[in-house]
Amino acid sequence: ADGVKAEISAYSNHWADAGNDVCQLIVNRQLLGQPFGCKENFTKVTWQDITHDGQPEIVVTALSGSNPRDEDYNVISEIDCVHERFLAYQWWNGGATEIANVAGCIVQTDLYGVRLEDLDNDGQVEIILAYRLTSESECHGEYYPIYCWSEPTPIDHVYKWNGTAFVFWGELEGE
Numbered sequence: 001a002d003g004v005k006a007e008i009s010a011y012s013n014h015w016a017d018a019g020n021d022v023c024q025l026i027v028n029r030q031l032l033g034q035p036f037g038c039k040e041n042f043t044k045v046t047w048q049d050i051t052h053d054g055q056p057e058i059v060v061t062a063l064s065g066s067n068p069r070d071e072d073y074n075v076i077s078e079i080d081c082v083h084e085r086f087l088a089y090q091w092w093n094g095g096a097t098e099i100a101n102v103a104g105c106i107v108q109t110d111l112y113g114v115r116l117e118d119l120d121n122d123g124q125v126e127i128i129l130a131y132r133l134t135s136e137s138e139c140h141g142e143y144y145p146i147y148c149w150s151e152p153t154p155i156d157h158v159y160k161w162n163g164t165a166f167v168f169w170g171e172l173e174g175e
Contacts, residue, residue, distance in 0.1 A: 004028060004091060006047070006058045010040040011071075020068040022076065025060055025087065032058075032096055036085050037068020037077045050088060050100075050116060051161055052124045057099065060087040061114065063106070081105035084113025086127060088166070100166040102159060104129030119158065119172075127159040127166050 010023045023038035024031055025045065042063035047056035062085040068077045077085070088100040104113035107130065116125040155173065159166040 006045050008038075008040075008043050008045050008060065008062075010038060010043065012040075020065045022068065022070055023062055025058070025089075027058065027089075027091070027096060028094075032089065033087065033098060033101075035070060035076055036062060036087070037064035038062040038085070039064060050125055051090065055090070055092075058087075058089040058091055058096065061085070062087075063111075063113070064103075077103065079103045079105065081107070084111070086114040086129075099161075099164070100127060100159065102127060102129055102157075102166070104131060104157070106130065124161050126161075126169070128172070129157040129159070131155050131157045131171075 004027060006025065006027045008023050009026050010021045012021055019039075020037045021040045022035050023040065023043055024035045025033050039062070043061070045058065045060045048059045049056045050059060051057060063082075064077060064085055065082055066080045067075050070076050077083070083103045083105050085103045086100060087098070089096040089098055102114065106113040112130050114130070115128050117128055118124065119126050119128070155171050157171055158169045160169040
């Protein structure tokens with residue numbers, strides 16, 4: 001948006017957290033929202049009209065390892081997988097309102113964790129999350145080592161715009 005600077009601040013937290021960084025959105029030199037796990041070189045902030053109202057929103061996408069932690073070793077993300085975080089804020093008259101804060105697991109080589117797509121062709125994008133469940137483990141063998149495996153069950157979560165925020169709408173069978 002004109003005259004508004006949105007950027008990401010990141011600091012390394014590798015001693016506490018398996019290679020994750022901690023990121024924070026900064027708008028006009030003011031912290032916005034809560035810190036989130038990230039890989040600094042795989043995090044970006046853009047302006048994009050995702051609510052289809054003619055006004056661009058602040059959109060952040062960030063790649064992160066599982067259960068990122070802050071400098072005090074507190075978990076700052078609820079998702080236990082390598083994931084993509086998607087944050088969005090409406091910006092009105094110098095103030096921001098969070099309208100989306102979701103994360104999707106990355107389990108395939110295409111690095112799909114979150115995507116925007118107009119599923120129902122109504123002109124309004126939905127947020128699609130790769131939400132992967134794992135089947136019950138199947139184990140074989142009577143003696144050590146016992147071999148176990150499980151299969152990923154791809155389920156995507158869909159979030160729709162309700163005029164105020166993106167809210168959970170339902171599940172789709174993924175690919």
